[in-house]
Amino acid sequence: MNYKKFNLVEDKLSVLGLGTWQFAGKGDWPNFIKNDAIKVIHQAIDASINFVDTAPIYGLGHSETVVGEALKGKRNKVFLATKCGLVWDDSNNVTNNLTKESLLKEIEDSLRRLQTDYVDLYQIHWPDPNTDINETFEALADIKKSGKIRYIGVSNYSQAMIKEGMKTAQVVSHQGLYNILEHNPTSYHNIPLQYKVRESLLGFLESNGQFFLPYSPLMQGLLAGKTIFDKGAVSNNPELQGERLSQHLKQAREVEETIGKPINEIALNWLIAQKTVGPVIAGATKQLHLSSNLKALEWKMNNDMIAKIDSIIK
Numbered sequence: 001m002n003y004k005k006f007n008l009v010e011d012k013l014s015v016l017g018l019g020t021w022q023f024a025g026k027g028d029w030p031n032f033i034k035n036d037a038i039k040v041i042h043q044a045i046d047a048s049i050n051f052v053d054t055a056p057i058y059g060l061g062h063s064e065t066v067v068g069e070a071l072k073g074k075r076n077k078v079f080l081a082t083k084c085g086l087v088w089d090d091s092n093n094v095t096n097n098l099t100k101e102s103l104l105k106e107i108e109d110s111l112r113r114l115q116t117d118y119v120d121l122y123q124i125h126w127p128d129p130n131t132d133i134n135e136t137f138e139a140l141a142d143i144k145k146s147g148k149i150r151y152i153g154v155s156n157y158s159q160a161m162i163k164e165g166m167k168t169a170q171v172v173s174h175q176g177l178y179n180i181l182e183h184n185p186t187s188y189h190n191i192p193l194q195y196k197v198r199e200s201l202l203g204f205l206e207s208n209g210q211f212f213l214p215y216s217p218l219m220q221g222l223l224a225g226k227t228i229f230d231k232g233a234v235s236n237n238p239e240l241q242g243e244r245l246s247q248h249l250k251q252a253r254e255v256e257e258t259i260g261k262p263i264n265e266i267a268l269n270w271l272i273a274q275k276t277v278g279p280v281i282a283g284a285t286k287q288l289h290l291s292s293n294l295k296a297l298e299w300k301m302n303n304d305m306i307a308k309i310d311s312i313i314k
């Protein structure tokens with residue numbers, strides 16, 4: 001395994017991480033099988049992957065619960081990242097809530113489900129337009145002081161919001177949509193995005209010493225050989241339907257033929273080669289899939305390959 005070291009974080013982080021939205025279970029990811037998913041976490045740890053990303057909202061607590069179960073006796077082997085700011089009521093209606101009161105409750109719920117007494121990276125999942133950013137960051141700073149979280153990160157935040165938050169607490173990372181076919185996406189599953197990753201965010205983060213966590217690094221399976229997206233969460237991604245899907249598949253094939261390596265390895269190594277990019281949190285629930293992703297670590301993307309890819313993906 002290769003690792004990256006970022007100034008604001010004490011630990012070295014593995015270049016490949018593990019995303020666990022897929023551990024949400026049946027509704028979002030209909031092919032989920034719990035025992036397989038637990039084996040994938042153990043396989044990841046055995047392969048020296050030390051970064052696992054989850055969130056309360058993934059299956060309304062289900063992903064965190066499965067991750068907690070899988071990490072029993074292995075907690076100190078991973079840098080565990082979860083999120084906050086999306087909450088649900090008794091009827092499972094989901095709302096954005098980054099108020100102090102809600103955050104103080106959320107962290108306790110996450111710690112319980114994850115069976116741990118600390119989270120390494122606590123990330124704001126999506127902005128909450130109804131709560132003052134200062135209130136949110138004061139609450140996060142208090143939670144950090146209590147030792148329940150080690151570092152604060154954000155996701156889907158604009159640069160202006162990060163700057164505002166940084167007045168109150170240190171922010172070490174930003175998680176956003178970025179992959180070989182989506183360089184500066186303006187929306188995700190029809191939700192508008194307030195950041196441009198390649199155009200400006202990566203440079204902004206680098207100048208602050210922060211790192212970037214790319215979500216959907218395999219474009220939800222398209223960059224790993226999947227061609228049909230008609231069930232679960234992926235069926236709501238407009239990039240994976242109709243004409244847009246055909247265009248993306250065509251470009252992926254062209255990249256694969258040009259570089260001469262499997263597309264999943266190309267997609268992962270393209271991200272790993274970028275210095276501001278931290279662990280690439282590819283989601284997988286099948287051991288076969290993780291094995292195939294680990295093969296990316298057997299070679300490195302060079303500048304010539306990057307230039308060739310850039311000439312295909314304009």
Ligand SMILES: NC(=O)c1ccc[n+]([C@@H]2O[C@H](COP(=O)([O-])OP(=O)(O)OC[C@H]3O[C@@H](n4cnc5c(N)ncnc54)[C@H](OP(=O)(O)O)[C@@H]3O)[C@@H](O)[C@H]2O)c1
Binds near residue numbers: 053283
């Ligand atoms: N912050 C946010 O708003 C946000 C949004 C989306 C995602 N995320 C995070 O980012 C992580 C990854 O993003 P993502 O879930 O959008 O998708 P992704 O990692 O781009 O793709 C995951 C999909 O690819 C499949 N896959 C992985 N490796 C494969 C291989 N070698 N061969 C064939 N299929 C393969 C997985 O299948 P199997 O499950 O069958 O193995 C799964 O269906 C999530 O798990 C989550 O932690 C964060």
